[in-house]
Amino acid sequence: MLGEKHLLSHEFPKYSALIDTLKSQNSDFCASAKRYHQLDHKIRGLELNKVPTTDEHFSALKMERAVLKDRIYHTLKSHTG
Template identity: 80%
Template sequence: MLGENHLLSNEFPDYSELIQSLKSSDSEFSAKARRYHELDHKIRGLEVNKVPTTDEHFSALKLERAELKDKIYHTLKAHTG
């Protein structure tokens, strides 16, 4: 869906508290979360504002966001057993 918000708390609602905790206590997790947010913001901006970009650039942004989401998920799972 165009312009859909992929906030980590929306993507992983069961982990909202853990996400906030790790953002405060784990600098590596915090950096990943920050980059994920930057990518999501950029992707949504391109979609909603219909900013011209190449398919390759747009796909690369979405791929990086998906890879970060996967890494973030694995970190969350590791902290919950």
């Protein structure tokens, strides 16, 4: 769906408290979460405002967001046992 928000708290609702904790206590996690948010914001802006961009650029942004989401998920899982 175009323009859909992919907030980490919506993507991983059962980890909301852990996400908040790791953002404040783990600088690497915090940096990944910030970059994920930036990418999501940029992707949504391109979709909703119909900003001209190449398919390659748009796909690269989405791929980077997916890679970060996977990394974030593995970090969350590693902190829950």
